Amino acid sequence: MKRIVGLTAVVTACAVLFGAATAGASPTWWPKQLPPLPPQIAQLFEPPVPMEKKLAKSFAALQKSMRKSLPGQLGLAIAPVGSDAPISMGNLETGRAWSTLKVPVSLAAERNSGVRIAAKEDKAIVFSDNDAAGDLWGSLGGGASSVQAVTNVLREGHDISTRVSSEADDPPSYPGYTMWSLADQARFAAHLPCLPDAEHVIRLMSSVAANQQWGIAKQVTRHGAVTAVKGGWGPGTGFSSxxxxxxxxxxxxxxGQVAVSMAAVPKSNSFSDGTRMLNKIGAWLNRNLASLPTGRC
Incomplete structure (x- = not known):
């Protein structure tokens, strides 16, 4: 309403200033070029900057500010829960899933074996225990059976691209070598709260141990936010070691809820520097929490 009233005032002022033409006549003193509108008036006619562009510009500034203190590559993808449209930022787009793949593995195993593997889920998610994750993987039958079961969970979560590594590609164990892009992971995370039987896995993600208390788990606290996370780390790809x-x-x-997938490749090849970089992203998300796109199942 204020914008409409302001626009009306501008039109009225112009009519008074330059005179309204009468029927069959036109003013002879009309200026060749109108003076620029005052900034307060001009902004009424400017299209609003999309929030996605504002976030991308702000994230680029964050990345630039970290070049000296924490050099390396950063990537972030966010998506409203229930959405298939992640917003990607940064210069890192994909990498090995490592322990983040324990989320769909745990959900697939819980559906397959029920309460019998609850203790293994706790270790795999809360403590990121690889042996427990291997047992969950094995409970799905191993090999092609496990690949298919975990792939089914990913596809149910609207990730239609990720190819789960098989035992032909890796040693016969939990396949953390799987390549998982940040955009695909954010899309899956955006549907995770909506998947049947996912409540237990998300509850475990909400109480991870100290070895995963970084990123959004450590930094996001505004607006009564509650976080559920799963971290992963290991040798990357595209770089020497x-x-x-x-x-x-x-x-x-x-x-509402927003899904997050973020990653860092520190130039130092240090786990601690990697978590510090993700803490920076977590703090940035915390500052921009009110501007993030949210959704619900």
């Missing part, structure tokens, strides 16, 4: 640290998460606020 580069170390990748990543985190899958869901942030819940009164406004």
């Amino acid at each position: 580069a170390f990748l640290v990543r985190q899958l998460g869901v942030i819940s606020t009164n406004a």
Whole structure:
């Protein structure tokens, strides 16, 4: 209403200033070029900057500010829960899943074996225990059976691209070598709260141990936010022995939920530097929490 009233005032002022033409006549003194509108008036006619562009510009500034203190590559993808449209930022787009793949593995195993594997789920998610994850993988039958079961969970979560590594590609164990892009992971995380039987896995993600208390788990606290996360780390790809640290998460606020997938490849190849970089992203998300796109199942 204020904008409409302001526009009406501008039109009225112009009519008074330059005179309204009468029927069959036109003013002879009309200026060749109108003076520029005052800034307060001009902004009424400017299209609003999309929030996605504002976030991308702000994230680029964050990345630039970290070049000296924490050099390396950063990537972030966010998506409203229930959405298939992640927003991607940064210059790192994909990498090995490492322990973040324990989320779909745990959900697939829980559906297959029920309460019999509850203790293994706890270790695999809360403590990121690889032996427990291997047992969950084995409970699905191993080999092609396990690949198919976990792939089914990913597809149910609207990730239609990720190819789960098989035992032909890796040693016969939990396949953390799987390549998982940040956009695909954010899309899956955006549907995770909506999947049947996912409540237990998300509850475990909400109480991870100290070895995963970084990123959004450590930094996101505004607006009564509650976080559920799963971290992953290990040698990366595309770099010589580069170390990748990543985190899958869901942030819940009164406004709704947003899925997060973020990763860092520190130039130092240090796990601690990787978590520090993700802490920076977590703090940025915390500052921009009110502007993040949210949704619900």
